[in-house]
Amino acid sequence: MKVEYRRLFLIGLGFLVINTFWSVYNSYVPIFLREIFKEYRYTSLIVGALLTLDNIAAITLQPFFGALSDNTWNKFGRRMPYIIFGLPFAALAFILIPLARTVLPLMLLAIAIGNVAMAVLRAPTVALMPDITPSHLRSKANGVINLMGGLGALIAYFLLSSLYKKSPLYPFLVTSLLMVAVAFALYYWVREEKIIEHEVVVEKGPGIIKSLVAVFKDADTSARNILLAIFFWFAGWSAVEAFFTTYGVEQWELDPGTASFYLGFFSLSFLICAIPSGFIASKFGRRKTIQVGVAGLGLILAAFTFIEPLVLVAGLLIVGGAFWALVNINSYPMVVDMAKSGQIGTYTGLYYFFSSLAAITAPPLVGWLMDLLGIRTLFAFAFIAFVVAYGLISNVNRGEVKLPTAEITVSS
Secondary structure, X not given: OOOOHHHHHHHHHHHHHHHHXXXXXXXXXHHHHHHHOOOOOOHHHHHHHHOOHHHHHHHHHHHHHHHHHHOOOEOOEOXXXXXXXXXXXXXXXXXXXXXXXXXXXXXXXXXXHHHHHHHHHHHHHHHHHHHHOOHHHHHHHHHHHHHHHHHHHHHHHHHHHHHHOOOOHHHHHHHHHHHHHHHHHHHHHOOOOOOOOOOOOOOOOOOHHHHHHHHHHOOOOHHHHHHXXXXXXXXXXXXXXXXXXXXXXXOOOOOHHHHHHHHHHHHHHHHHHHHHHHHHHHHHOHHHHHHHHHHHHHHHHHHHOOOOOHHHXXXXXXXXXXXXXXXXXXXHHHHHOOOOOOOHHHHHHHHHHHHHHHHHHHHHHHHHHHHHHOOOHHHHHXXXXXXXXXXXXOOOOOOOOOOOHHHHXXXX
C-alpha cells in the first residue's frame, strides 16, 4: 500500500492556510498589542496574557470538536463540515483585526471570533490524514501534510512580510482570501469515504475527558509521557513564536516585517525537511528521531541567548527548522497510533489540548519573566522547556510504526 499523495496534498491545503493564519497572527498581533499597552509597567505580561485567548479557545473547543467529528456523518462528510464552514468565519474575523488595531475592544472581539472558528476546524482538519492512511505510512503522510503547513508559513514570512511594510492590513487580507479559496477547493475536490478503511469499527468514543483520565490512569505511561513532552516542547517554542518579532524589534533593532522575514528561514528549512523526517522515522524509529530533534533545537535556542550577528541568527534558524521537523512530523503519528479504533479524532484532540495548554501558559509566564529579568530570558526559558521534554520523550515506549502483516511477509 502506498501513500495517496494527490489526496494528501489536497487535504494539506487546509493545513497550509491554518499555518499562514497563525504565522501572520503571531508576527503582527503582538506588535499591535504592545503599541496599545506601551505605557504600562508589565507590557510583556499583558501582551502574553492576551495572546493566550486563542489557545483558551483551542484547549476548550479543539478536543470537543475532534471527538465530535469522530461521530459525525452528513452530506458534507465526517470532518469536512467543520472545515468548510469554519474557514470563512475565521477569514472574515481575520480581516477585522488590523482594521480595529487601535480600538482594543473591537480587536479583541475579532480575535475571539477568529480563534473560535479556527478551534472548531483544526482537529477535524488534522484527523483527515490518519483517516485515509494506515499506521505504517502515517509518518510519511504527516510529512506531506506538514510540507503544506510549512509552505503556508513561508507565504506568511517571505511574501506577506513585504506587504506589511506597505500596509498592516495586506497580510491579513491576502490570508483571508486564501482561506476562502481553500474552503471552496476542499468542498469541490475532497470527498470522504463513509467507511474508514483503516479503522476496524467506527463507534462512539468515550469523549475527551474520559480519554484524558484513562491516559493518566494507564499503567503504561507512554501516552502520558508523550503528551507531557508535547506540552513542554510547545511551551518552549510557543514562547519564542509569540515574542520573536518583539525580540527582533527591541534587541536587534529590526522593523516588524524584517523580524518576521527571519522566521521564514526556520519555516523554509522545516518545509525542506518535512517529508525526509517521516522517512527517517520509518527507518530509525519515531522516538529516536524525536529525541534528536528535541536535543538539537534546544541547544540552538540556548545559543540565541548569546548571539547578536544576524547572519548567525539566519543560519541557526535554518538548522533549527530541520530539528523541529524531526519533532513535529513524527509526534502526532506517535500519538494517534496509541489510540484505539474509532478514537483518532479524540486523540487528535488530546494532542492539541496539550499543545494549546502550553501556548496558554508559556507567553504570559515568559512575558512576566521578560518584564522582571530582561528580554534575553525568552530563549533561556525555551531551552529549559526542551530539556524537560527530552527527559519525557525518552520514557515513551509505544507509538512506533505498525507494519501490516502482508508487508512483514514480503520483506522477510
